[in-house]
Amino acid sequence: MAMKTCLIVDDSRVVRTVARRIAEALGFVSSEAADGRAALACCVAAMPDAILLDWNMPVMGGLEFLRELRRLPGGDRPKVVFCTTENSMEHIQAALEAGADEYIMKPFDKDIVMSKFNLVGLVEEAT
Amino acid sequence: MTPAEFQFVADFIYRAAGLVLTADKAYLIDSRLKPVMRERGIAGFADLIARLKAGTPAIVREVTDALTTNETSFFRDLKPFDLFRQIVLPHLLATRSAQHRFRIWSAACSTGQEPYSLAMLLLEERARLAGWTWEIVATDLCGEALAKAKDGVYSQFEVQRGMPTPLLVRYFEKQGEGWRIKDPVRHGIDFRPFNLLGDPAPLGRFDVVFCRNVLIYFDPPTKAKVLQRIGQQLDGDGFLFLGGAETVIGVTDRFVLEAGQRGLYRPAGSASGATTMPVCRAAVGR
Structure with missing residues (x-):
């Protein structure tokens, strides 16, 4: 079976690098985008299995990207996990309403990503 | 905390308790040791490490306790909660219809994540549980x-x-930097102090017992005694959940593994094959 793909969308190169390491440790082939617009282009070219998505980014933010993504052909397929410092109930609810599958509040670690990926069926429990 | 300080604490706890702490667990050291340091008036990690090096007994014990406190999380391992919803709950609904009532014991509940997870699961099933207590x-x-x-x-x-x-x-509301569980979840749970080595009779009878990842800390005779006492309180047609790495083999013949379901046990002699629904992978709450 082909390896699953994960698109990491964050304007911080440091965060993308950390997230990439975690995604690859979980068995994903990963690619990166620095804003929502670039991420949409990636999705049009090849729809990933998973998307780790920051909220605040230049050009196009995470929420706007997610709404656009879900309108694309096949855009309902990727499991989208927000990964952001925004941690208010309002932000979380808005993300879920826009079609996010899960939500991670930064700071995050491998356990949290694995736990959330497991919840949305992207990875099996390690046990 | 500097990398050298982290390494020292990681080496210390490995020698003291065999616990392996990797770098992505640095937050754990921080959150677990800060209260010990505050309590003891220790200013920083350098000071704490100096006292660990000096072998101050109280500090060594408190740091070991703080770092080895049994890890827990909401819906820990996920699978037992799927089994509860797909096997245990349908069986209870079918067999307790005269009473419309069942009781669950979360033994060694630690900081509450397990009973709150169960309560949320049951609240999510409120349609099926209408009229039940x-x-x-x-x-x-x-x-x-x-x-x-x-x-x-x-x-x-x-x-x-x-x-x-x-x-x-x-089921939660934000409270400062933390998250508080809402009252409807809390109200379904009766929290009580209890030592597993004591007599559980005052807790009453149960239809389901969760006793996960605690027997591993006991020697075989103690394990047998605890399981025997749990058995006394558990309905003959009830269910017992143990941790994924725990077994009754060679410890007691009071419980038997539910065929093919890791961690789920039934009292010996109960009507086995409760409800043989196929267990499909489904996350809780979706």
């Missing part, structure tokens, strides 16, 4: 853990490990 009794030996459990306030880290975000939205 359920009660969760949650016990722990540690007064501090139990106080935190009753309080029901969890850090951002704690509410993210294992918990589906839709459940966070439905």
Whole structure:
């Protein structure tokens, strides 16, 4: 079976690098985008299995990207996990309403990503 | 905390308790040791490490306790909660229809994540449970853990490990930097101090017992005694959940593994093959 793909969308190169390491440790082939617009282009070219998505980014933010993504052909397929410092109930609810599958509040670690990926069926429990 | 300080603490706890701490667990050291340091008036990690090096007995014990406190999380391991919903609950609904009532014991509930997970699961099943009464009794030996459990306030880290975000939205409210479980979840649970080595008769009879990842800390005779006492309180047609790495083999013949379901046990002699629904992978709360 082909390896699953994960698109990491964050304007911080440091965060993308950390997230990439975690995604690859979980068995994903990963690619990166620095804003929502670039991420949409990636999705049009090849729809990933998973998307780790920051909220605040230049050009196009995470929420706007997610709404656009879900309108694309096949855009309902990727499991989208927000990964952001925004941690208010309002932000979380808005993300879920826009079609996010899960939500991670930064700071995050491998356990949290694995736990959330497991919840949305992207990875099996390690046990 | 500097990398050298982290390494020292990691080496210390490996020697003291065989616990392996990797670099991505640095936050754990921080959050677990800060209270010890505050309590003892220790200014920083350098000072703490100096005292560990000096072997100050009270500090060594407190640091070991703080770092080895049994890890727990919401919906820990996920699978037992799937088994509960897909096998145990349908069986209870079919066989307890005269009473319309069942009781669950979360033994060694630590800081409350297990009983709260069960309560959320049952609230999510409210349609199937209309007209039913359920009660969760949650016990722990540690007064501090139990106080935190009753309080029901969890850090951002704690509410993210294992918990589906839709459940966070439905059953928690933000309180400062933490997250507080809402009253309808809390009200289904009776938290009580209890030592597993004591007599559980005062807790009453149960239809389901969760006793996960605690027997591993006991020697075989103690394990046998604890299981025997749990057996006394468990309905003959009830269910026992143990941790994934735990077994009754060679310990007691009072319980038998439910065929093919790791961690799920039934009292010996009960009508086995409760409800043989296919167990499909489904996350809680979706």
